[in-house]
Amino acid sequence: MSVILETRGLTKNFGGLVAVDDVSFALQKGELLALIGPNGAGKSTCFNMLMGQLPPTSGEVYLDGDRITGLGPRQIWRLGVGRTFQITATYASMTVVENVQMALLSHNGEIFRVLPFAHRMYRDQALALLDMVGMAAQADRHCAVLAYGDLKRMELAIALAHEPKLLLMDEPTAGMAPRERVALMELTARIVAEQGVSVLFTEHDMDVVFGHAHRIMVLNRGALIAEGNAAEIRANPLVQEVYLGGGTVFGGAETTDA
Amino acid sequence: MQRKTFIKGLIAAGALATLPLTAAAQDPIIIGEINHYKRMAAFAEPYKMGMELAIEETNAAGGVMGRPLEFIFRDDQGEPGEAVKIAEELMTRDGAVMLTGTILSNVGLAISSFAGEKGYVYLASEPLADSLVWAAGNPYTFRLRSSTFMQAAMLAEAAAKTNATRFATIAPNYAYGKDAVAAFKENLLKLKPEAEFVAEQWPALFKIDAGAEVQALERAKPDAIYNVTFGPDLAKFVRDGTDRGLFDGRDVYGLLSGEPEYLDPLGDEAPEGWTVTGFPWYDLEGGPDGEFVKTYQARYDDYPRLGSIVGYMTVQSIVAALEKAGSTETEAIRAAFEGLEVDSAMGPIVFREIDNQSTMGAYVGTTALQDGKGVMVDWEYKDGANYLPSDEEVRALRPAQ
Amino acid sequence: MEFFVAQILTGLANASSLFLVACGLSLIFGVTRIVNFAHGSLYMLGAYIGLTLMEALPGHFGFWGSILLAGIAVGLIGVVIEMLVLRPVYRAPELFQLVATFGVILVIQDLALLIWGPEDQLGPRAPGLRGVFRIMGEPIPKYDIVLLIITPFIALALWWMMTRTRLGVLVRAATQDREMVGALGVNQAWLFTGVFALGSALAGLGGALQLPKGGADLLMDFTILTPVFVVVVIGGMGSLPGAYLAAIIISVLNVFGVTYIPQSTLVLMFIVMIVVLMIRPYGLFGREEVAGEHGQVGEPEEPIKPASAKVRAIVAAGLAMLALLPLYGGNFALVLTTDILIFCLFAASLHFLLGLGGMVSFGHAAYYGGGAYVAALLVTWTETPMELAFLLAPLGAGLIAIVVGWVCLRLTGVYFAMLTLAFAQLLWSLVWQWQEVTGGDDGQVNIWPADWLNDNTVYFYFALIFSVGGILTLRHLAHSPFGYALRAARDSKRQAEATGIDTRRVQLLAFTFAGFMGGLAGALFVFSKGSVFPNELEIVRSFDALIVVFLGGVKTLAGGVVGAGFFKGVEDVLTRFEYWRLVMGLLIIFVVVVAPEGIVGSLRRAWRRFGPGHSQADTATEERRT
Ligand SMILES: Nc1ncnc2c1ncn2[C@@H]1O[C@H](COP(=O)(O)OP(=O)(O)OP(=O)(O)O)[C@@H](O)[C@H]1O
Numbered sequence A: 001m002s003v004i005l006e007t008r009g010l011t012k013n014f015g016g017l018v019a020v021d022d023v024s025f026a027l028q029k030g031e032l033l034a035l036i037g038p039n040g041a042g043k044s045t046c047f048n049m050l051m052g053q054l055p056p057t058s059g060e061v062y063l064d065g066d067r068i069t070g071l072g073p074r075q076i077w078r079l080g081v082g083r084t085f086q087i088t089a090t091y092a093s094m095t096v097v098e099n100v101q102m103a104l105l106s107h108n109g110e111i112f113r114v115l116p117f118a119h120r121m122y123r124d125q126a127l128a129l130l131d132m133v134g135m136a137a138q139a140d141r142h143c144a145v146l147a148y149g150d151l152k153r154m155e156l157a158i159a160l161a162h163e164p165k166l167l168l169m170d171e172p173t174a175g176m177a178p179r180e181r182v183a184l185m186e187l188t189a190r191i192v193a194e195q196g197v198s199v200l201f202t203e204h205d206m207d208v209v210f211g212h213a214h215r216i217m218v219l220n221r222g223a224l225i226a227e228g229n230a231a232e233i234r235a236n237p238l239v240q241e242v243y244l245g246g247g248t249v250f251g252g253a254e255t256t257d258a
Numbered sequence B: 001m002q003r004k005t006f007i008k009g010l011i012a013a014g015a016l017a018t019l020p021l022t023a024a025a026q027d028p029i030i031i032g033e034i035n036h037y038k039r040m041a042a043f044a045e046p047y048k049m050g051m052e053l054a055i056e057e058t059n060a061a062g063g064v065m066g067r068p069l070e071f072i073f074r075d076d077q078g079e080p081g082e083a084v085k086i087a088e089e090l091m092t093r094d095g096a097v098m099l100t101g102t103i104l105s106n107v108g109l110a111i112s113s114f115a116g117e118k119g120y121v122y123l124a125s126e127p128l129a130d131s132l133v134w135a136a137g138n139p140y141t142f143r144l145r146s147s148t149f150m151q152a153a154m155l156a157e158a159a160a161k162t163n164a165t166r167f168a169t170i171a172p173n174y175a176y177g178k179d180a181v182a183a184f185k186e187n188l189l190k191l192k193p194e195a196e197f198v199a200e201q202w203p204a205l206f207k208i209d210a211g212a213e214v215q216a217l218e219r220a221k222p223d224a225i226y227n228v229t230f231g232p233d234l235a236k237f238v239r240d241g242t243d244r245g246l247f248d249g250r251d252v253y254g255l256l257s258g259e260p261e262y263l264d265p266l267g268d269e270a271p272e273g274w275t276v277t278g279f280p281w282y283d284l285e286g287g288p289d290g291e292f293v294k295t296y297q298a299r300y301d302d303y304p305r306l307g308s309i310v311g312y313m314t315v316q317s318i319v320a321a322l323e324k325a326g327s328t329e330t331e332a333i334r335a336a337f338e339g340l341e342v343d344s345a346m347g348p349i350v351f352r353e354i355d356n357q358s359t360m361g362a363y364v365g366t367t368a369l370q371d372g373k374g375v376m377v378d379w380e381y382k383d384g385a386n387y388l389p390s391d392e393e394v395r396a397l398r399p400a401q
Numbered sequence C: 001m002e003f004f005v006a007q008i009l010t011g012l013a014n015a016s017s018l019f020l021v022a023c024g025l026s027l028i029f030g031v032t033r034i035v036n037f038a039h040g041s042l043y044m045l046g047a048y049i050g051l052t053l054m055e056a057l058p059g060h061f062g063f064w065g066s067i068l069l070a071g072i073a074v075g076l077i078g079v080v081i082e083m084l085v086l087r088p089v090y091r092a093p094e095l096f097q098l099v100a101t102f103g104v105i106l107v108i109q110d111l112a113l114l115i116w117g118p119e120d121q122l123g124p125r126a127p128g129l130r131g132v133f134r135i136m137g138e139p140i141p142k143y144d145i146v147l148l149i150i151t152p153f154i155a156l157a158l159w160w161m162m163t164r165t166r167l168g169v170l171v172r173a174a175t176q177d178r179e180m181v182g183a184l185g186v187n188q189a190w191l192f193t194g195v196f197a198l199g200s201a202l203a204g205l206g207g208a209l210q211l212p213k214g215g216a217d218l219l220m221d222f223t224i225l226t227p228v229f230v231v232v233v234i235g236g237m238g239s240l241p242g243a244y245l246a247a248i249i250i251s252v253l254n255v256f257g258v259t260y261i262p263q264s265t266l267v268l269m270f271i272v273m274i275v276v277l278m279i280r281p282y283g284l285f286g287r288e289e290v291a292g293e294h295g296q297v298g299e300p301e302e303p304i305k306p307a308s309a310k311v312r313a314i315v316a317a318g319l320a321m322l323a324l325l326p327l328y329g330g331n332f333a334l335v336l337t338t339d340i341l342i343f344c345l346f347a348a349s350l351h352f353l354l355g356l357g358g359m360v361s362f363g364h365a366a367y368y369g370g371g372a373y374v375a376a377l378l379v380t381w382t383e384t385p386m387e388l389a390f391l392l393a394p395l396g397a398g399l400i401a402i403v404v405g406w407v408c409l410r411l412t413g414v415y416f417a418m419l420t421l422a423f424a425q426l427l428w429s430l431v432w433q434w435q436e437v438t439g440g441d442d443g444q445v446n447i448w449p450a451d452w453l454n455d456n457t458v459y460f461y462f463a464l465i466f467s468v469g470g471i472l473t474l475r476h477l478a479h480s481p482f483g484y485a486l487r488a489a490r491d492s493k494r495q496a497e498a499t500g501i502d503t504r505r506v507q508l509l510a511f512t513f514a515g516f517m518g519g520l521a522g523a524l525f526v527f528s529k530g531s532v533f534p535n536e537l538e539i540v541r542s543f544d545a546l547i548v549v550f551l552g553g554v555k556t557l558a559g560g561v562v563g564a565g566f567f568k569g570v571e572d573v574l575t576r577f578e579y580w581r582l583v584m585g586l587l588i589i590f591v592v593v594v595a596p597e598g599i600v601g602s603l604r605r606a607w608r609r610f611g612p613g614h615s616q617a618d619t620a621t622e623e624r625r626t
């Protein structure tokens, strides 16, 4: 197997706070890799650096062996990376299908066209994507009225629009009912299996993580403290301390330190 | 309600059909008047009162050509674009035979351009811009009031008679201010080539930073100061300048500063000893101007401002033109205005054929305090005819027709 | 050296009123997020009320008492305004309230004229403070010295209030995070009223305090407005120390400007503002503005669809009626309709920017007036044929827009708005001052259309084709991929960028195109009037468009055009009456209060509720609430 995404010594400081501390890992092609850790561990910050939303303080990111550090989200997206956000980012004034069409328009380099009606373009493709995430029935609803879980699924459809080779999913199941969560992760696993997409995701729901991830990394206070398969992670004493002994909040973690 | 007007309309139409001649004879002659009644209320109101007085008198004396004179007064908000729209309405919908009005030069210029293009007669009553009759002049636009150039020339003449050589100027930073300074310089240098201008201050209109301006003027140590600021700027300038002793031992020339519109708000802080153009209505006795003041006060229980007499003279000029024309056709009125002689409230004036500017003059005098109010003393009425450039110069200024 | 010191003292004294008025505005903005255009009117009221009181109350006590009382009175007026006008519209879309405050300006203008008459009033002298002190030999008016001593005390008192009292704690909390105030168990409505009253009182105080240096006149509301906005923006919106520092910087710089570059009086302030915002995008002490963080975005916009066949038929019928106007309307109807059409295009161009792009420009007149001037100058100086000048005008305006947009798009929200305003003012100053080329205030005259167009009917068709064409183009753009990308950039920059959309480029293009269309309107204007003056570049012109867009409904496609048509028509009727500003102001306030979504938005809502097929719509609204 070859490596699709690799980071070397990725670090981010916010003033005095080291949000991500010397993180190095590699993601294999076709792998479903989970990045877990308590609140404030630095997961989202890590994602932001991978996708180019934040420049790292130091360290490098490689995609398919090419260095992509310092590129913006637009360029990284064009290289075949899609992402979903922890707090959904959607076009609230559009319908569900239009949200997806938007990504398709961008992918096909047509956003500067002024003549055609946008709502007719790539509609079928968008509907197919929505169908894949189980949202086809809601395609023409105003996305501002959707339930949060539905928004998350719509975001996934958007992220899949340009057939990415790598998908970054920040808490994809947050705000969903337990049954929905399982369904969404099954869908993700299927996409990985069928389309050969590699996925890096973060998640707080351990059932989801242990049930689907091929491999798991644990981040605490910015640093990677463990890595392995589900069984290994469960058995890891450091992880147990972080999750069970120390509570799941950053502040709590601090007290365990003392 | 609807029906009533409809029936009324029918009756009127019937009356018109049966008695066309009498109806036409009683139809008023309509003049369209456009002004900034809200934006410049302090100026427009006395002006309008002056006009109304003259209209009443005209109609009491049997109107013009046997027809009553009627003015439609419209507010343009001080916007040139709006004024042009209203001018169009007055001429094409309201049946006005000619246009008059405006105080602000830009609005006057807009109407003038419109009138020239569409072939309507426009008598610019108050706007001062020189270009109105010169650079941007046209055959359809006439101007009553003595222009910036004329009044500045009067002050320059007074300044040339003193020993002062170092002059400083302060004028609002826009077209009127710049024209006023340029005209003063031109006329002064003609009369006194050794004069030198040591400072030029350009406060933003109505945003003067008086303390700073006074300091800057003081620093230049001029012998004399030429002031063009007016309104709230003038009040601030006078107050700060007096406090800081700027005017002590210096000649000051104030364009328009002696007009009641500007002098009266200063109350007992009106500057003393400035040479100004203005309107000393309190001193006017006998003569047509004295007559005017008397009737005005009797009619309104208020004293006239400069605007009042300009408004009055505007109507006088229009009446004279209509009577000379003997018709309400535009071309006839236009032709009548050319070289029109009017026995106005300021004495005889002529609308010059060469540039359509009237020879209305201005009162030049010295300011003083009397009973806690600023007044003009030792004043003299200067005939505008003597303060205009030579005919060759005027011809060069006016666009070829 | 002496001169230097004297200048600085003068500058500090000038800063006094400016600071008071500015910090009132800043406070109000910080807490309520209202951009209070009526702040200058409150300042004017302070001056007039102070003056009236001073005439009644003699002596030292009378003078200083009057100033205090004027402050209190204006504070109470502020309470009334807040409760009657603003409170009903806090939930409206961001910046909607500024429309209400604009209505207040009109009302106060006419009321002041009614009560105090048209004449300028000279302020009374402070008792015992006539004349000067000599400082290092330089004369400084005594009152200036008093002002520059008491201002820091007032500033300190405010600072104490903000840091040491419960009200201050609440105000600061609200400035940082509105939700928090609710969490503190405070009645938000009363906090807003209180702050609005305090801000108003400060404006009134500022107006009364400057009396001995000037007086009261009916133009002072607008005169103070620009410098105050500049000070607030430079200081950082919501920051008191910022307002203080900025007031001093502006005043002192101005004094030096007057001395060393006397011609700079118009532009200096705006250049300082632009420079400061380039270096510190949120002012000296301001915080980053995150759109919507203050719960001010209102409901999300609804999805758009190209008009249905029925609507198209109705619009086509309407256009046909319009096209037949020369058959049944008189000459003046043509002229008036031409005016309205031009204004509709201007408003539509701003609406495109504001509605679809979410970019609030306070300086859109720059492109309208800019286009008009480009055409006029070409005609005057190069004798360009009218047809060519007409086509080049929008290009020129677009060029201006591309430059301004390129700079301004570094900022967002209110700061973006203020920077666009600064550029518009800069352009206005340039035109106003560069008399040799632009004619200054005397403008450009005799700019008439070519002979074949020089007839009211023909020009009406000309304007009809270009206005309607422009409006339909703008409308079609909304449905095109570009329009969608623009909305995407507005709705979620994060998602747009993460899906390959260059939001800055999209926005800059939109900004440029809006400028282009504004310029087209300007070109239509100049040839219809035959002249153009700096008025067409003024703030007031920008506000005109802004107001009608909001009143028509920002979050609808037709809002700009409907608002423009409606208000231009109403204005034509109202200006025939004496107190039309009062009526117009009340009408604006009325529309704002009863139709917070604008005319079109509120009609749409009413249609949903009461029109046919309302049951479906009901469920849709139900869903949105959940
Ligand atoms: N822009 C920022 N400026 C300053 N600090 C930040 C910024 N973004 C994140 N942080 C801090 O960095 C740390 C890591 O935050 P991050 O959002 O990456 O955590 P997370 O692991 O995603 O947490 P969660 O599970 O709650 O999403 C936190 O302490 C957070 O407060």
Ligand SMILES: [Mg+2]
Binding pocket: A043, A044, A045, A086, A170
């Ligand atoms: Mg996170």
